[in-house]
Amino acid sequence: MQVVAFAVYVAANILFYVLWARVILDVVRQVRRDWKPTGLWLAVSVTILTLTDPILRVARRIVKPVRVGGAMLDLSMLAVMALVLVVVVISGAMAS
Template identity: 40%
Template sequence: MAATLYFIALLLRLYWFILLARVIIEMVRSFSRQWRPSRRFALVAEPIFVLTDFVIRPLRRVIPPLRLGGVALDVSVLVLFFGISILISILTTVAASAL
């Protein structure tokens, strides 16, 4: 049981890093409007967006962006980061106590 929980926590950590890569790509895209990715970069970025879209899109429907003047901050990604981090912490704690 503990090994299974550790494995799930490992998968969640991997997903957390994939989500971080998506945030970095979106930040580069938003700050540099004239930037166009190369084909190689697009081949790497496409799976990142495919893997994260199915979780982020429903969250964006539920959690509205935070308006700060003329800027809208997407809080749903932050909520997902915190949720995954809390879930990883719970899984590793339960797995450690199961040993």
């Protein structure tokens, strides 16, 4: 059981860091709208988007955006990161 918990712990940690990379990538794309990744950055950004898009697509269906004035605030990334963090804590406790 500890081996499975450790595997889940490692996978959840990797997903957590990939989600942070997605946050950084989204911020860069918002700040520099003319930024087009090339070479290695293209491969890295495509990998990050490929890994996180299915998870966020499901989360966006469940967690609806919140209207804040004239803008819509998407909290799906925050919800996914919180859920992954809970999985990290629980699986880490089970693995030790």
